[in-house]
Amino acid sequence: MDPAERGAVSERFARLCRERGLARTVQRRAILGIIAERTDHPSADQVFEAARERLSGVSRTTVYRVLEMLADLGVITKACSPGSATRFDPMTRRHHHLVCLRCERLVDIVDERLGRGVELPAEQARSFLVHDFSIHFHGICAACRRKARAPQKGSVAASSSARKHGSRRHKAMKKEQRRKR
Numbered sequence: 001m002d003p004a005e006r007g008a009v010s011e012r013f014a015r016l017c018r019e020r021g022l023a024r025t026v027q028r029r030a031i032l033g034i035i036a037e038r039t040d041h042p043s044a045d046q047v048f049e050a051a052r053e054r055l056s057g058v059s060r061t062t063v064y065r066v067l068e069m070l071a072d073l074g075v076i077t078k079a080c081s082p083g084s085a086t087r088f089d090p091m092t093r094r095h096h097h098l099v100c101l102r103c104e105r106l107v108d109i110v111d112e113r114l115g116r117g118v119e120l121p122a123e124q125a126r127s128f129l130v131h132d133f134s135i136h137f138h139g140i141c142a143a144c145r146r147k148a149r150a151p152q153k154g155s156v157a158a159s160s161s162a163r164k165h166g167s168r169r170h171k172a173m174k175k176e177q178r179r180k181r
Helices: 003-020 026-037 044-054 060-073 122-127 142-149 156-180
Strands: 077-079 087-089 096-100 106-109 136-139
Touching: 003 026, 003 060, 026 044, 026 060, 044 060, 060 087, 087 106
Parallel strands: 096 136
Antiparallel strands: 077 087, 096 106
């Protein structure tokens, strides 16, 4: 998020606090700033670690409560994916995510075409009022695919390769010894 967008988020937060009679505490401003500065959709624990560096004595509970309050205000959004920790996002306009199944990285997708034509089946549409939605595409990111292709030092593939090459050397040495006899 660029500085102008961060400023707009901060102003929106100040306005919402005034309208709802909420204090703009140091903790709330710092935690909002942490999220607005990041592009990696941090978990609550990651926000807590960053907050501890800025705010001495801040508790994990305070960070969790502030994150929930900021999400309830609509200043940040929660990105939830089954099987992984809830992530927090400063982008509040409709957008979607790519989710890596290995490293759990989330990547924003802003494309209006993804919102067109998505409708609930008639039965659910009658019984469920949708306020918002987001689409998560689950797969493997390019960085994780590259890691998977590269043999890792100490990995099964690397040790298998080393055994194979070592075995060849061993056979060649034995053959050379037999030839010398």
